[in-house]
Amino acid sequence: MSEFRSGFVAVIGKPNVGKSTLINALLGQKIAAVSPRPQTTRRRQLGILTTEAAQVVFVDTPGMHQPHHKLGKFLNQEAEEGLSGVDVILWLVDGSHSPDAEDQLIADILRGLKRSPYLILGLNKIDLLHTGQTMEGQILLFQNLVPHACLVSLSALNGEGRQELVEKVIENLPERAPDFPLDQLTDLYEREIVPDLIREAALEYLRDEVPHGLAVRIDEFTERGEVGAYIGATLFVERESQKGIVIGEKGMMLKKIGSSARKEIESMSGRKVFLQLRVKVAKDWRNDENFLNRFGFQIKKKK
Numbered sequence: 001m002s003e004f005r006s007g008f009v010a011v012i013g014k015p016n017v018g019k020s021t022l023i024n025a026l027l028g029q030k031i032a033a034v035s036p037r038p039q040t041t042r043r044r045q046l047g048i049l050t051t052e053a054a055q056v057v058f059v060d061t062p063g064m065h066q067p068h069h070k071l072g073k074f075l076n077q078e079a080e081e082g083l084s085g086v087d088v089i090l091w092l093v094d095g096s097h098s099p100d101a102e103d104q105l106i107a108d109i110l111r112g113l114k115r116s117p118y119l120i121l122g123l124n125k126i127d128l129l130h131t132g133q134t135m136e137g138q139i140l141l142f143q144n145l146v147p148h149a150c151l152v153s154l155s156a157l158n159g160e161g162r163q164e165l166v167e168k169v170i171e172n173l174p175e176r177a178p179d180f181p182l183d184q185l186t187d188l189y190e191r192e193i194v195p196d197l198i199r200e201a202a203l204e205y206l207r208d209e210v211p212h213g214l215a216v217r218i219d220e221f222t223e224r225g226e227v228g229a230y231i232g233a234t235l236f237v238e239r240e241s242q243k244g245i246v247i248g249e250k251g252m253m254l255k256k257i258g259s260s261a262r263k264e265i266e267s268m269s270g271r272k273v274f275l276q277l278r279v280k281v282a283k284d285w286r287n288d289e290n291f292l293n294r295f296g297f298q299i300k301k302k303k
């Protein structure tokens with residue numbers, strides 16, 4: 001019988017390619033916020049998949065992108081740190097598009113790594129191939145960026161190719177005892193995930209109106225036995241005009257956001273939740289280091 005395998009897998013790629021969707025699907029439970037809007041995942045989070053033969057620890061990194069402002073810088077730093085010391089790098093791309101400058105940038109970073117972990121290129125969203133696109137053609141386009149990578153095509157959403165991907169990952173992990181208890185799914189717990197779920201619900205309804213200038217702070221989180229949990233949270237926007245949009249006419253928008261977030265929190269935790277949301281303006285918070293620090297987005301000084 002072969003030995004138990006265990007190790008870390010950095011899941012990298014541009015925002016919106018399906019990293020969180022894939023990890024949630026593999027774990028069979030929602031541990032990471034999924035959003036049609038980029039940048040919902042703001043912290044590094046572990047997703048732990050344990051099978052009879054292996055324990056795979058996925059490190060979901062915030063999207064890599066050009067650092068437009070301080071928050072962007074933090075996100076990139078986190079993403080690059082996620083690459084050091086892992087056993088496998090899984091680079092997820094949107095296989096229904098052609099590689100662009102950002103993909104090229106990621107390919108350059110990967111080729112420049114001093115110690116190079118086993119690299120898998122996951123060609124995701126193959127359920128979305130347009131007319132005129134062929135799987136072979138898409139594979140070729142991306143394979144050219146990283147000739148040394150092993151290429152797997154999949155749909156994180158409908159499941160096609162997901163199992164093959166997991167097998168390829170496990171094959172390349174070292175023979176080792178598991179690092180985490182066999183029933184542990186993540187290292188972030190409800191209180192840390194809830195702000196992400198609220199942001200996700202808000203971005204779902206607000207679409208392009210309040211792009212990334214939205215932060216969520218939990219003000220109160222108390223268990224009230226039989227009736228469930230009481231969660232009070234504040235949504236921070238950057239401008240007065242955005243406040244009105246988030247609240248909506250007669251408070252309808254905030255109500256919709258709250259109800260959708262509450263459902264997600266309840267389905268994640270399996271108990272009732274009473275969620276109360278408020279909206280406040282914090283001018284230009286993305287460039288305010290104190291604000292970012294209070295929210296745990298710490299910008300580390302380069303050593």
Ligand code: GDP
Binds near residue numbers: 014015033
């Ligand atoms: P992340 O930013 O890389 O973590 O991306 P998310 O997991 O948040 O997904 C971004 C969007 O792409 C969401 O609307 C997902 O439902 C969608 N998505 C993810 N994987 C697939 C896929 O395989 N096929 C299709 N059609 N959509 C997908």
Ligand code: MG
Binds near residue numbers: 033
């Ligand atoms: Mg994500």
